[in-house]
Amino acid sequence: MNFELTEERQMLQDTLRRFLRDRYDTATRNNILDSATGMSTDIWNELAELGVIGALFTEEQGGFGGKGFDIAVVFEELGRAGVVEPFLDTAVLAGGLVADLGNETQSALVEEIIGGACQMAFAHGEPTSRYDLNRVQSTAKAEGDNVVLNGHKAVVINAEAADHLVISARESGEPGEDAGISLFLVPADTKGITIQGYALLAGGRAAEVMLDDVTIPASMRLGKAGAAFAAIEARTAAASVAQCAETLGAMETATALTKDYLMTRKQFGRPIGTFQALAHRMSDLLIEMEQARSAVINAAGHLEGDRKTREVNVSATKNLMGRAGRLVAEDSIQMHGGIAMTQEYELAHIAKRIVMGDHRFGDTDHHLERFIALAAA
Template sequence: MNFDLTEERQMLQDSLRRFLRDKYDTATRNKILESDSGLSTEIWQGLAELGVIGALFTEDQGGFGGAGFDLTTVFEELGRAGVVEPFLDTAVLAGGLIADLGTEAQQAHVEEIIAGTLQMAFAHGEPTSRYDLNRVQTSAKADGDNIVLNGRKAVVVNAEAADMLVVSARESGDAGDAEGISLFLVPADAKGLTIQGYALLAGGRAAEVTLDDVSILASARLGAAGKAASAIEARVAIANVALCAETLGAMETATALTKEYLMTRKQFGRPIGTFQALAHRMSDLLIELEQARSAVINAAGHLEGDDRQRDLHVAAAKNLLGRAGRMVAEDAIQMHGGIAMTQEYELAHIAKRIVMADHRFGDTDHHLERFIALSAA
C-alpha cells in the first residue's frame, strides 16, 4: 500500500512546518508557558488563517479535511514543534462533539472555531473517574425549561481561556452506566461556574471546574438526552490518534536533536556518535520511531471503521506510543547529559510532552488491558 501523503496533505504539512519553523522556537514557547493563558492568540490566529483548524473538520462541517490522515498530518507537525496551544481540546474534542451532535444553531460555533475566534474546553473527566469514560457523577436536573448542573470536573484543559465549555452530566442511571450521560454547552461566565486553573507539566493550562447550581436552557443540550456516551467514546478515540501523532512528531524532534548532539559533541578528538555503544543506542531510537510511525498510520486508517476495530487499533497504538515514547525520551536525555534538562534547551520540553502524553486518555497499562479485552470479544 502507498502511505505517502496526498498532494493536498503534503501542501498542508509543508505550510504548517514552515510557519512553525519561523514562528515557534524555544524562546517563544517559554514566553507562552509563562503567560497566564498558556497560549498565544497570535499563533492561534495565524494557524487558523493557515487552515490548520479547518483541516480537522469535514466539508459538511465547514472544514476541508476531517479524515484520520488529515488529523495525523496536523498533529505530527504540532508535536514536532512542541506546540502548546489547545488544538486537541478546542477543535478535536469540544468542537468535534458540537459538529457531531449539534443542532443547526449550535453548528455555528464550529465556524467560529475554524475561524480561530472561539476557544473551547471539554469538561468530562472527574476526580474519581480516572480513565473510565462512563463514570460521570455530575448531575443534570430539569427545572422547567432549564437544566441545572451540579458537580466537579478535573483537569479540564484550556478551561481558563475557553469562551464556552462542553460539559458532560448525568440525567439518569448510576455512575458507570453508559446510558444517561448528556452533553451541554455552558458559557464560561455562567453563574455558579468556578474555574481554578494551574499550569501543566507538559505545557498549557488546565483547571478544576466546579458547577454549583449552574442553570442553562434545555436547548443547550448537545444531541438526545442521555445518549452522548457513544459520541464521547468516538471523539476520545479520535483524540487518542491525534495524541499519538503528536507524540510521534515529538519523538522525531527528540531523535533529531540527539543525533545532532552526538555528531557535535567530541571526546578523544572525535564525535561521541561514532562510538559503538552510542551508535547502537541511536539505532534503537530510530527503530522505535519507525514502529511508532506504523502504529499511527494503522490507527488513523481504522478511525472510520466499526467501533470495535477502531478501538482495538487505537488501543494498540496508544500502548506502543507510550512504551516507545518513554524509551526515546529517556535515552535522548541520557545521551545528552545535563543540558537536556535545562529549560532553554528544546529537548527539555519535548521529553516532557512525550512522557506526559502517555497519561492522557489512558496509559500503556490501561490500553493493554483494553486491547486484550477487545481481542477476546
C-alpha cells in the first residue's frame, strides 16, 4: 500500500506548514493565550482563506476533502505549530454533525463555517459522563411544535466564541442507552442558555453550559428524533483521529527541539547529545515516533470503514498515542532540564498539549478496555 500523500494533500501540507512557520511562533501563541478570547480571529480567518477548514469537509458538503487522511494532514501541522484555535470543535465535531445530519436550511451554515464566518461548539459531555458517549442525562421534552431543553453540559470547548451550539439531549430511554439521544442546532444567545467560561491548561477556552428551560422550535433538531448516537460516535471517531494527528505533530516538534538542544548544549567540551545515555534515550524517542506515525496512518485509513473496523482502529491508536506521547513529553523535558518548563520556550506548551491530548475522547486505559471489548464482540 502506498502511504505517500496525494499531490493535493502534499500541497495543503506544504502551504499550511509554511504559513504557520511564518505566522505562529511562541511569542504569538503566548499573546493569544493571554487574550480574553483564547484565540486569534486574524489567524482563524487567514487559515480559512487558505482552505484549511474546507479540507475538513467533503465535496458533497461544500469542501474539498473530509477523508481521514485530509483530517490527519491538517491536524498534524496544527499540532506541530501548537495552534490553539478551535478547528477541531468548530469543523470536525459541531460543523461535521451539521453537515452529516442537517436539513437544507441547517446545512447552509457549513458554507459559513468553511469561510471562517461562523464559530461552533459541540455541547455533549456532562459532569457524570466521563468518556461514555451514550451517558446523556440532559432532557428534551416536546411541547407542541417546540422542544424544551434542560441539563448541564461540561467542558464545552469554544462555547464562549460560538455562534451556534450543537446540543445533545435525551428524548427517550435511560442514561447509558444508545437509543433516544437527539441533537439540536441552537443559537448560542438563545434564552435559557448560561455559559460560564474558563481557560484550558493546554490552550484555548471551554465552558460549563447550563440549559434552563431552553425553548426552541422542533425544526432545530438535527436528523431524526432519538437517533443521533451513530452520528455522534462517527464524528467522535473523526475527532479522535484529528486529536491523534495533532499529538503526532506536537511529538515531532518536541523531538526536534530535544535533538537540537542535545547537539547545542555542551558539557566537558562536547555536545551532551554525544553522551551514550542521552543518545540511547533519543533513539527510543525516534522509535516511538515511527510507531506513532504508523498508528495515525492506520486510523486515518480505516476512518471510512464499517463501524467495528473504524472503532477498533481508533481505540488502538488512541491507546498507543497516549503511551507514546507521555514518553516523548516526559523524556523531552527531562533531557532539556529546567528550561523546558519556562513559558517562553516552545517545549513548555507543546508538552502540555501532548499530555492533555491523551485525556480527550478517552485516555489510554479507557481505549484499552474498549479495544478488548470491541475485538471480542
